[in-house]
Amino acid sequence: xxxxxxxxxxxxxxxxxxxxxxxxxxxxxxxxxxxxxxxxxxxxxxxxxxxxxxxxxxxxxxxxxxxxxxxxxxxxxxxxxxxxxxxxxxxxxxxxxxxxxxxxxxxxxxxxxxxxxxxxxxxxxxxxxxxxxxxxxxxxxxxxxxxxxxxxxxxxxxxxxxxxxxxxxxxxxxxxxxxxxxxxxxxxxxxxxxxxxxxxxxxxxxxxxxxxxxxxxxxxxxxxxxxxxxxxxxxxxxxxxxxxxxxxxxxxxxxxxxxxxxxxxxxxxxxxxxxxxxxxxxxxxxxxxx
Numbered sequence: 001x002x003x004x005x006x007x008x009x010x011x012x013x014x015x016x017x018x019x020x021x022x023x024x025x026x027x028x029x030x031x032x033x034x035x036x037x038x039x040x041x042x043x044x045x046x047x048x049x050x051x052x053x054x055x056x057x058x059x060x061x062x063x064x065x066x067x068x069x070x071x072x073x074x075x076x077x078x079x080x081x082x083x084x085x086x087x088x089x090x091x092x093x094x095x096x097x098x099x100x101x102x103x104x105x106x107x108x109x110x111x112x113x114x115x116x117x118x119x120x121x122x123x124x125x126x127x128x129x130x131x132x133x134x135x136x137x138x139x140x141x142x143x144x145x146x147x148x149x150x151x152x153x154x155x156x157x158x159x160x161x162x163x164x165x166x167x168x169x170x171x172x173x174x175x176x177x178x179x180x181x182x183x184x185x186x187x188x189x190x191x192x193x194x195x196x197x198x199x200x201x202x203x204x205x206x207x208x209x210x211x212x213x214x215x216x217x218x219x220x221x222x223x224x225x226x227x228x229x230x231x232x233x234x235x236x237x238x239x240x241x242x243x244x245x246x247x248x249x250x251x252x253x254x255x256x257x258x259x260x261x262x263x264x265x266x267x268x269x270x271x272x273x274x275x276x277x278x279x280x281x282x283x284x285x286x287x288x289x290x
Contacts, residue, residue: 034071034114034121036268036275040104041236041282042127046078046087047098050114053274070095074116080108104279106130112277121273128237130283131157131164134199136233138225138289147224149203150233150287158197163243165189165236165280166204172230182234183207185223186254189238189246229289237281241269245276 038048050071076087078099085102089095104110109126133152140148156162166189167182185207205223216222225231238246245268252266268276 034116034119034273036114036121036270036273036277038277039280040110041280042104042106045099045103050074050095050097071116074114077113078102079111106281121270123270123277125239125277125279127279128281130281131237132283133235136285136287138287146227147221149205150225151203154200156192156195156198156200160192160196163191163238163240165238167234169232170229171232183209187250189243191243225289227289231287233285235283238278242276242278
């Protein structure tokens with residue numbers, strides 16, 4: 001009986017092996033498109049990063065980003081329906097553009113037009129009113145003597161449909177350690193679908209800039225704030241379109257390398273391109289980690 005079982009197993013394995021077939025996927029080349037990530041906030045001028053997309057099996061490096069993928073010399077206009085202003089390339093190394101005159105005002109809609117390399121992309125976004133956090137504090141993680149997360153309490157307004165994004169920036173570090181911009185953590189965007197009109201307590205760890213080589217992003221401190229950090233929290237109201245964009249973005253980012261993950265397009269609000277043009281109804285607060 002044992003020999004019969006062994007013989008049967010061997011036959012099944014041979015049958016399965018003989019039925020295997022090599023499959024070559026022919027992924028079509030993606031058409032060249034502009035990729036935009038832009039924001040405007042109350043009291044500040046608008047800004048955006050401008051680049052090209054690249055193919056699924058394409059290669060990427062710092063050199064290719066700076067010399068090929070970043071778009072230079074674009075003609076960019078921003079308008080509130082009355083005033084039109086131009087965006088200028090203020091940091092050519094990373095394709096960063098910013099306007100000089102027009103500033104964000106809550107309740108206004110801002111229209112964006114980008115023309116580059118024979119292509120035109122357009123988008124619009126409305127600046128929603130900021131929602132203040134009830135309180136923010138630093139709290140040590142269990143079994144940690146100096147590392148922890150930022151906690152906050154949000155009183156969500158009773159009208160449904162609010163969406164939010166959380167970013168943070170450490171400002172008291174030495175230049176080599178300080179955050180150069182506001183950094184979003186993983187899953188930084190959420191909406192009020194489950195918390196509409198309620199008091200909601202939540203926490204976030206420290207975000208990491210893509211490609212960061214900072215020591216505290218590669219050791220036990222990664223993802224944590226630390227005692228003596230001074231942190232500026234930027235809590236933003238955003239549109240539903242922006243929430244959907246960032247929500248799918250983080251889902252796909254966490255799917256990277258997952259053999260069971262299913263790729264899906266990240267839908268933004270750019271017509272004629274990819275990405276997001278987002279109004280931040282930003283509320284700022286500062287926390288000293290103690």
